[in-house]
Amino acid sequence: MSTRPPLVQRERSFGRWRGRLSGALVGGFALVMAGCASHYTHYAVFPAENSSGEDRRVRVVWHTAEYPAWWPGADVVATALTVETQCSTRVWRLKGVPQGDSGCASEGVRACGEPGQDRLARTGEPVEPGTVCMAVTNADRLEALEGELALRVDCEPINTQRGSGEEAENRDYVRASAVPYSIAVRKAPRYSLEAGPPELGDAVCDDE
Numbered sequence: 339m340s341t342r343p344p345l346v347q348r349e350r351s352f353g354r355w356r357g358r359l360s361g362a363l364v365g366g367f368a369l370v371m372a373g374c375a376s377h378y379t380h381y382a383v384f385p386a387e388n389s390s391g392e393d394r395r396v397r398v399v400w401h402t403a404e405y406p407a408w409w410p411g412a413d414v415v416a417t418a419l420t421v422e423t424q425c426s427t428r429v430w431r432l433k434g435v436p437q438g439d440s441g442c443a444s445e446g447v448r449a450c451g452e453p454g455q456d457r458l459a460r461t462g463e464p465v466e467p468g469t470v471c472m473a474v475t476n477a478d479r480l481e482a483l484e485g486e487l488a489l490r491v492d493c494e495p496i497n498t499q500r501g502s503g504e505e506a507e508n509r510d511y512v513r514a515s516a517v518p519y520s521i522a523v524r525k526a527p528r529y530s531l532e533a534g535p536p537e538l539g540d541a542v543c544d545d546e
Contacts, residue, residue, distance in 0.1 A: 374405060374406060375403040375404060375405045375415075376403070376404045376527070377401065377402070377403050377527065377528035377529065378401065378402050378403075378404065378526065378527060378528055379399065379400075379401055379525070379527075379528045379534075379535070380399070380400050380401070380402065380483070380524070380525050381397065381398065381399045381400075381523065381524055381526075381535035381536075382397070382398050382487065382521045382522060382524060383395050383396065383397045383535065383536050383538070384396055384398075384519065384521050386423075386513060387512075387513045388423055388425075388426070388510040388511060388512060388513055389459075389494040389495060389498065389510055389511065389512075389513050389514065390498055390510055391513075392425075392510075394423050394424040394425060394426075394512070394542075395423075395424040395538050395539070396421065396422070396423050396512045397420075397421070397422045397424075397535055397536070397538055398419060398420065398421050398422075398487060398489070398521060398523070399419070399420050399422075399535050400416055400417050400418065400419040400480055401416065401417045401528060402414055402416045402417075402480075403415045415481070416434075416479075416480035416481045417480075418431040418432060418433045418480075419431070419433075419447065419474070419480055419487075420432075421449075421472060421511070421512065422538065423510065423511045423512050424538040424539065424540075424542065424543070425508050425510075425538075425540065425542065425543035426509060426510050426511055427507045427508065427509060428495070428508075428509045428510070428511050430471075430472055430511065431449060432448055432449045432472055432473070432474060433447065433448070433449070434446065434447040434448075434478070434479050434480055445478060446473060446474065446478055447473065447474040447478070447480055448470045448472060448473040448474070449470070449472045449473075450465070450467070450468055450469055450471060451465035451469050451470075451471035451493045452465070453465055453466060453467060454496070455495060455496055455497075455509070456469075456471055456493040456494070456495060457493060457494060457495075457496050458492060458493055459491075459492060459493055459494040459514030460492070460514075460516070464496065465493060469493075470492065471491070471492055471493035472489065472490065472491050472492070472493070473489075473490050473492075474487065474488065474489060474490075475488040475489070475490050475518045476488035476518075483523070484525070485523060485525075486520065486521065486522060486523060487519075487520075487521040487523050488518040488520055488521070489518055489519045489521060490515070490516075490518040490519075491511075491512055491513065491514045491515055491519070492514055493514060494511075494513070495509055495510055495511065497509065508543075
């Protein structure tokens with residue numbers, strides 16, 4: 339008497355095995371492709387005032403993956419650029435087209451203000467949906483930036499604090515300037531000991 343499983347059962351087993359093999363191959367291919375890239379962190383911390391005129395440290399960070407010339411589609415891929423101001427919980431994310439539509443424009447690297455939270459510093463007018471508040475002025479793509487970042491800030495917060503008492507949080511950010519901030523940026527391998535951007539520190543926040 340034959341002990342071989344029925345044909346239908348054998349086909350199902352083969353189908354499951356083939357599915358697992360395909361998944362493993364796809365996952366392995368993705369890991370190999372990721373391993374082909376060189377990953378970098380770009381960062382800087384610079385002194386500036388916030389909209390209230392207080393001295394603060396401001397940190398900018400973004401990451402890139404640089405692929406070899408044979409990589410299809412693009413040789414450098416960048417994340418969004420983040421802008422953080424010391425003592426504040428507000429984090430700005432400047433995006434270009436490759437990082438996903440920022441809602442501000444179809445070109446450039448920029449971030450929009452939030453209606454009800456931001457206003458144009460020059461006129462005092464509240465922002466509308468799509469109003470640009472921060473923009474990179476020395477490159478149209480984050481992938482093209484190298485060594486220096488020019489950052490223009492057009493807005494200020496309507497209220498620098500949200501909530502009250504122990505629940506209060508600071509929402510202020512780097513002061514608006516018609517002349518872009520010129521920022522020297524460091525580049526380091528992302529997973530090296532020197533890649534981590536410096537902490538902003540909160541000692542000055544506790545003193546106020």
